[in-house]
Amino acid sequence: MDSKNSSNKKVGVVGVGSFGTAIANMLAEKSKVVVYARKPEVVEEINEKHETQGRKLHESIVATFDPEQICEQCEVLFFVVPSSGFQEVVRNFAPFLHPYHLIIHGTKGLCLDLPKGKDLSSITKIKRSQVLTMSEVIQKETVVVRVGCLAGPNLSKELIKGQPAATVVASKYNEVILEGQRLLRSDKFQVYGNSDIIGVELSGVLKNIIAIASGALAGLGLGENARGLLISRGMVEMVHLSNALGGGVRSVIGLAGIGDLVATCNSVDSRNFTVGYRLAKGETLTQIQAEMEEVAEGINTVRIIKAFLETSDLRAPITENLYRVLFEDLEIEDALQFLMKYPFNVDVDFV
Numbered sequence: 001m002d003s004k005n006s007s008n009k010k011v012g013v014v015g016v017g018s019f020g021t022a023i024a025n026m027l028a029e030k031s032k033v034v035v036y037a038r039k040p041e042v043v044e045e046i047n048e049k050h051e052t053q054g055r056k057l058h059e060s061i062v063a064t065f066d067p068e069q070i071c072e073q074c075e076v077l078f079f080v081v082p083s084s085g086f087q088e089v090v091r092n093f094a095p096f097l098h099p100y101h102l103i104i105h106g107t108k109g110l111c112l113d114l115p116k117g118k119d120l121s122s123i124t125k126i127k128r129s130q131v132l133t134m135s136e137v138i139q140k141e142t143v144v145v146r147v148g149c150l151a152g153p154n155l156s157k158e159l160i161k162g163q164p165a166a167t168v169v170a171s172k173y174n175e176v177i178l179e180g181q182r183l184l185r186s187d188k189f190q191v192y193g194n195s196d197i198i199g200v201e202l203s204g205v206l207k208n209i210i211a212i213a214s215g216a217l218a219g220l221g222l223g224e225n226a227r228g229l230l231i232s233r234g235m236v237e238m239v240h241l242s243n244a245l246g247g248g249v250r251s252v253i254g255l256a257g258i259g260d261l262v263a264t265c266n267s268v269d270s271r272n273f274t275v276g277y278r279l280a281k282g283e284t285l286t287q288i289q290a291e292m293e294e295v296a297e298g299i300n301t302v303r304i305i306k307a308f309l310e311t312s313d314l315r316a317p318i319t320e321n322l323y324r325v326l327f328e329d330l331e332i333e334d335a336l337q338f339l340m341k342y343p344f345n346v347d348v349d350f351v
Helices: 018-028 040-049 067-073 083-096 134-141 156-160 174-184 197-219 224-245 255-265 271-280 285-291 297-309 317-327 332-341
Strands: 010-014 033-036 062-064 074-079 102-105 146-151 165-170 189-194
Touching: 010 018, 010 067, 018 033, 018 074, 018 156, 018 174, 033 067, 040 062, 067 074, 067 083, 074 083, 083 134, 083 297, 102 134, 102 174, 134 146, 134 197, 146 174, 146 197, 146 255, 165 174, 165 197, 165 255, 174 189, 189 197, 197 224, 197 255, 197 271, 197 297, 197 317, 197 332, 224 255, 224 297, 224 317, 255 271, 271 285, 271 297, 297 317, 317 332
Parallel strands: 010 033, 010 074, 033 062, 074 102, 102 146, 165 189
Antiparallel strands: 146 165
């Protein structure tokens, strides 16, 4: 993509949750930005008041609820919607997307490719071919070829405040990485590149599991030694799961993996951390989900990875025990005791 020709083109952002809003504002520092929201009242609020759900948007940002309009106006689109609705949104956009479009997504979740009428409540085992990362959803549902993802320690509240941060743009296509860097890089926001898109996506997905467990440790009032233990063992588990799902080790030990893992395992602003914390304080998962404004992606990820483990010869003790806490009423203290007694004999076994 010729930067001279593309510098004045509008950039699209699909989704105006906390992260979508942060990305839109960052893009608006350099480019004309169009955002897509499904609800007409949200679009009206953005266009008239330059805000949504109390979050300020750059005054130059324009909103639309018409997928065709944003696809016509923008060659580069950032998709930042929850994984639970990602496939549906992509399908709605598909008729208006062309091979010349370039899509970078910022969704840290997984989708399932299951027979019609089936879901995880009726299926207990799934194969890798049935687990889709968001880039795989885009490639499956559209004619877009140039696909990338955005991952890293990017807590929305900090980005909105303009605090220093960095991210990784991952893609098989160097052109996508360069365009992501050109659009997003600033004095306060560094953008790295990575060609292992599956590994980067999986890193962003899998760290959410460990973040829930970290919140639970905090909720129990346990110390930094326990958190250090969890983060290090969690990273080892992420490496093995990522390998089994087609990702590389390098991505897990990079910014999108260990960088994001440390940030979300130590932040009260992390939705996944908050889920674990509140569980440890005695609330039920149903209560917590009912009161959360935005999705904690780790909950669904635990269910998907548990079903995947049923068809592999891999053990993932943190994920397996967290599944029992979330969905089978295992007490967090009992899960912790199980993990403390688990026979980990080798510290690092993946390099």
